[in-house]
Each structure stands twice: as structure tokens, then as C-alpha cells.
Amino acid sequence: MSRIGKAPIAIPAGVTINVKDNIVTVKGKLGELSQNIEEIIIKNEEDTLVLERPSESKEHKAKHGLYRSLVNNMITGVSTGFTKELELVGVGYRATNQGQNLDLALGYSHTIVIRIAPEVKIETISVKGKNPIIKLTSHNNQLLGQVAAKIRSLRKPEPYKGKGIKFVGEVLRRKAGKTA
Numbered sequence: 001m002s003r004i005g006k007a008p009i010a011i012p013a014g015v016t017i018n019v020k021d022n023i024v025t026v027k028g029k030l031g032e033l034s035q036n037i038e039e040i041i042i043k044n045e046e047d048t049l050v051l052e053r054p055s056e057s058k059e060h061k062a063k064h065g066l067y068r069s070l071v072n073n074m075i076t077g078v079s080t081g082f083t084k085e086l087e088l089v090g091v092g093y094r095a096t097n098q099g100q101n102l103d104l105a106l107g108y109s110h111t112i113v114i115r116i117a118p119e120v121k122i123e124t125i126s127v128k129g130k131n132p133i134i135k136l137t138s139h140n141n142q143l144l145g146q147v148a149a150k151i152r153s154l155r156k157p158e159p160y161k162g163k164g165i166k167f168v169g170e171v172l173r174r175k176a177g178k179t180a
Helices: 058-079 141-153
Strands: 016-020 023-028 031-036 041-044 048-052 082-089 094-098 101-105 112-115 121-125 133-138 164-167
Touching: 016 041, 023 058, 031 058, 048 058, 058 141, 082 141, 094 121, 133 141, 141 164
Parallel strands: none
Antiparallel strands: 016 023, 023 031, 041 048, 082 133, 082 164, 094 101, 101 112, 121 133
């Protein structure tokens, strides 16, 4: 039984939802998103959206909560948006951006330049005495997570000193290292 799938989705003011041929399109002040939804029934009532499954099969149960979460993320994205912050921990680690190009110095012999998708807004914050922060904002949660994971994969945090790219607020499992 999917508790997530059964929960109704509240539609905030300024968001319009259109369901046509199993494609849900959500429009809001921050943009427009669409998602193909198969085998799940969508009922659009006044201020709420309810997703129902046609049967109690294992496949329908699995997709019920998934599609409800995807539609809820679309509604949240076009109304308020999503933000992820990455922190660069390490001596000499720097991040700068020119438009949608992110320039990273991560302790390698060369700098790494990444072209970020236009749907994702990027901002780099460098304050003296603190670790540089990369702030990513977008209305598309899936794309935002992919971009953040790609940046993090360039230098994952290591367990001994904690150096690398980590999410702000992420707790790393630290190891003791060698004892003399």
C-alpha cells in the first residue's frame, strides 16, 4: 500500500495543470514542465490533484507513489523552485563561473570547465576564510540533481581528511587513519 501515492497534491495559486493523453503539463511562474504518466489515473479536482491506480498489481503499486512524487516535484518546482548547494573543501580548491560555464580548480594539474544546462542557474560564493560554495537553482528537480551529482563526482569527499566536493550539510563518515 503506497501511502505517498494516496496523498492528494495541493495546487498552489498561479499553477495550471493540463492532463492530455497521459502527459501532465504543469505551468507556473518559474517555467513549464511535462511528464509522461502511464497506467495511473489522474483526477484534477478544484485545488487538489489525486492519483489513483487501476488495480492492485505490483507494477501499479510501484508506479503509484513514483508518479505522485514526480508530479508533486513538478508543482513545487514551477511555484517555488529547488536549490542545491555544494561546498568545496580543500586547500586551493576554487570555483568561478562566467555565465553558464563553471570553472573548478580541484587540486589537479589543470582546471576543469563544465558547461551547465541553461535551465539551471549557477552562482559561486567565495568568502575569505570559508570554503567556496556553488549554489545551483532550477525548477526541474531531476536535472538539478543530475548536475549536482556530476559536479560532486569530479572530486568526491574522501573519508580521512574530508577533502572534496560535498553538499552543504552533508555529514561525512570519517576514518581515523594510521596510528604511529
